[in-house]
Amino acid sequence: MNSWPCEDVGRRNSTLGNKLECNGSLCKDLHGSFSLVPAVSPTRPQENVTSSSTQSGQLRDSAAGSPNKAPDEEEVLCDPKFGGGEPGAHQSPTGDQNMKQDQRERSCDPKSGLCKIDDDQEISQTASLLKFSGDVAKNDEKENPMQKSKPLCDTWEPRFDLCDMAGEVRILGNSSSVLFVDVDPSRPAANESWRIRPYARKGDNAALEHVRQVLVSSLPAQGGAAACAVHHDVPAIVFSISGYTGNFFHDFTDVLVPLFLTSRPFNGEVQFLITDYKWWWVNKYRLILEQLTRYDIIDFDKEHKVHCYPRAVVGLRRHKELSIDPSKPPQGFSMVEFARFMRTAFSLERDTVTRAGSGRKPRLMIISRKRTRSLVNVGKVVQMAQKVGFEVVVGEMGFSSDVASFARLVNSCDVLMGVHGAGLTNLIFLPTNGTLIQIVPWGGLEWISNLDFGQPAVDAHLTYLQYTIKAEESTLIQQYPRDHPVFKNPFSIHRQGWDALRSIFLDKQNVRLDVKRFRSLLQQVLSNLLRQ
Numbered sequence: 305m306n307s308w309p310c311e312d313v314g315r316r317n318s319t320l321g322n323k324l325e326c327n328g329s330l331c332k333d334l335h336g337s338f339s340l341v342p343a344v345s346p347t348r349p350q351e352n353v354t355s356s357s358t359q360s361g362q363l364r365d366s367a368a369g370s371p372n373k374a375p376d377e378e379e380v381l382c383d384p385k386f387g388g389g390e391p392g393a394h395q396s397p398t399g400d401q402n403m404k405q406d407q408r409e410r411s412c413d414p415k416s417g418l419c420k421i422d423d424d425q426e427i428s429q430t431a432s433l434l435k436f437s438g439d440v441a442k443n444d445e446k447e448n449p450m451q452k453s454k455p456l457c458d459t460w461e462p463r464f465d466l467c468d469m470a471g472e473v474r475i476l477g478n479s480s481s482v483l484f485v486d487v488d489p490s491r492p493a494a495n496e497s498w499r500i501r502p503y504a505r506k507g508d509n510a511a512l513e514h515v516r517q518v519l520v521s522s523l524p525a526q527g528g529a530a531a532c533a534v535h536h537d538v539p540a541i542v543f544s545i546s547g548y549t550g551n552f553f554h555d556f557t558d559v560l561v562p563l564f565l566t567s568r569p570f571n572g573e574v575q576f577l578i579t580d581y582k583w584w585w586v587n588k589y590r591l592i593l594e595q596l597t598r599y600d601i602i603d604f605d606k607e608h609k610v611h612c613y614p615r616a617v618v619g620l621r622r623h624k625e626l627s628i629d630p631s632k633p634p635q636g637f638s639m640v641e642f643a644r645f646m647r648t649a650f651s652l653e654r655d656t657v658t659r660a661g662s663g664r665k666p667r668l669m670i671i672s673r674k675r676t677r678s679l680v681n682v683g684k685v686v687q688m689a690q691k692v693g694f695e696v697v698v699g700e701m702g703f704s705s706d707v708a709s710f711a712r713l714v715n716s717c718d719v720l721m722g723v724h725g726a727g728l729t730n731l732i733f734l735p736t737n738g739t740l741i742q743i744v745p746w747g748g749l750e751w752i753s754n755l756d757f758g759q760p761a762v763d764a765h766l767t768y769l770q771y772t773i774k775a776e777e778s779t780l781i782q783q784y785p786r787d788h789p790v791f792k793n794p795f796s797i798h799r800q801g802w803d804a805l806r807s808i809f810l811d812k813q814n815v816r817l818d819v820k821r822f823r824s825l826l827q828q829v830l831s832n833l834l835r836q
Contacts, residue, residue, distance in 0.1 A: 477607030504622035532612035539615035546580035553726035562620035639763035671722030747809030
C-alpha cells in the first residue's frame with residue numbers, strides 16, 4: 305500500500321475507483337498502485353452566492369447531471385485541507401487492467417474530498433517515463449533507436465486516445481481493423497499494434513465497457529496487406545457513439561464537441577466511419593454532422609469491403625467538459641466558435657443579446673424536469689418572473705424531442721434557467737451575452753455543477769449565475785429528519801462514493817424554490833439585460 309502527502313492527490317494517474325485513506329496529511333491507496341504527475345491546484349467550490357461575470361454578490365448555481373447520467377467523477381477520499389498538489393514518484397501500474405490508466409487533474413471539494421476530473425491538465429514531462437498496460441496496448445518490441453517516425457497513436461492525453469496516420473491506410477470495419485501500410489523504404493520497419501476504444505471519455509470504465517475496440521496496426525509494404533476494394537481521396541475519422549450517448553449532455557460533451565474539434569480543420573473534406581452505430585442518433589444530429597462532412601457516413605461495423613484512405617484518425621480530441629480550450633490543439637477553436645457553429649447548423653437567428661430598441665420584454669426560458677430534480681412550484685416561479693418583467697417560456701427537451709425546434713426556442717430567449725441536469729446543455733444555443741442560471745440542489749454539489757455547466761457557459765461568453773438552494777427548498781426535508789447526515793453533514797454522503805451521492809442528492813431530490821429569495825436574482829438579471 306502506497307503513502308504520500310495528500311496534496312499529491314490533485315492530479316494522479318489511476319484506475320477508476322481507486323480510493324484514498326487519509327490520516328492527517330497522509331493518504332493511502334486502497335486499491336493498488338498508481339502513478340503521480342505534478343499537479344495544479346484544483347478549482348475550489350465557492351459559497352452560496354457568486355457570478356461568473358465581474359459582478360459580485362450573485363446567487364450561485366451548479367449541475368450534477370441528468371436523471372440517467374452515469375458518473376464521470378472518480379471517487380477520491382483525501383484530507384479535506386488539500387485538493388491538489390505536488391509531484392510524486394511514479395510507480396508502475398499493477399494487475400491485469402481492462403482499461404488504460406488515465407492522467408487527469410481533479411477538482412476537489414475541500415469539505416468532502418470527493419474529486420471530479422478537470423480537463424485543463426497539462427501532462428508533464430514526467431509522463432514520458434510512464435509505461436501503461438491494458439486497453440491501449442503497444443507491442444512489447446524494444447524501440448528501434450533508429451526509428452524516425454512518431455508512433456501512430458498518442459495515448460498521453462488525459463481525456464482521449466488518438467491515432468493519426470497519413471500515407472496508405474486500409475480500413476476493414478467488420479473486423480474492427482485499421483492498417484497503416486508503410487511504403488517508405490528508407491524508414492526502418494516498426495510493426496505497431498494498438499487497441500483503441502474511440503470514445504472520448506478515457507478512464508471511465510462504465511462508459512467504455514460497451515465501446516467496440518479498434519485494432520490500429522502498421523505493416524511494411526511487403527507485408528501482404530489486404531488489397532483495396534474502395535479508394536477514397538479524403539481522410540477518414542473513426543469514432544464511437546456508444547458510451548453514454550442518448551443523454552443530451554453526453555451527446556455533446558463526449559461526441560459532438562470532440563467531433564467538432566477533430567473534424568473542423570478538414571473543412572468538410574473528411575468522411576466519418578462510426579462504430580457502435582445507432583441510426584436514431586445519427587438522424588437526431590444529422591444537421592450537425594452534415595456541417596462537418598460532405599460525404600456519406602459509413603456504418604463501420606457492417607462494412608465488409610477494404611476501404612483505403614490517404615489519412616485516417618481513430619478517436620476524437622476532447623479538452624474539457626462541454627467546452628474547448630483554445631490553447632490546445634487544434635489551436636484557433638473555442639467554445640464561442642462552437643456556439644456560432646451551432647447557430648449555423650440549426651439556422652438560428654440571434655447571434656447576440658441586444659435590448660436597445662427591441663420593443664419586447666426580455667425572454668426567460670425555464671427548463672422543466674419531470675422525473676428527478678424537478679421544480680415543483682414552477683407555476684409560482686413563472687408568475688413571479690412575469691411580475692419582475694420577463695416574458696416566460698417553460699420547456700422540456702425529452703429523448704425524442706426535435707433538436708432543431710428546441711434550439712430555435714432557446715435561441716429566442718435571453719436567459720436560460722433550470723435545476724442542474726442535462727437540459728442545461730441547451731446553453732450552447734443561447735445568443736452570445738445571454739445568461740445561464742443554474743439551480744444547485746442541496747448536498748454540496750456546487751463544484752460538480754460549475755464543472756459541468758458553469759465553466760462551459762463562461763467559455764461561451766455567457767453570464768453565468770449559480771443559485772444554491774437552502775435545505776428548506778429541498779424535498780429531502782420531507783424524507784429525512786433535520787439531524788440526519790443528509791443535512792448535518794452532506795459531505796459524509798459524498799465520502800460513501802458516487803452511487804450514494806447520486807441516489808440521495810440527484811435521484812431522490814426535487815426543488816421548491818423560495819420565490820422571494822429567488823426574486824432578487826431575477827431582478828438583477830433583468831437590470832443587467834436592460835442595460836445592454
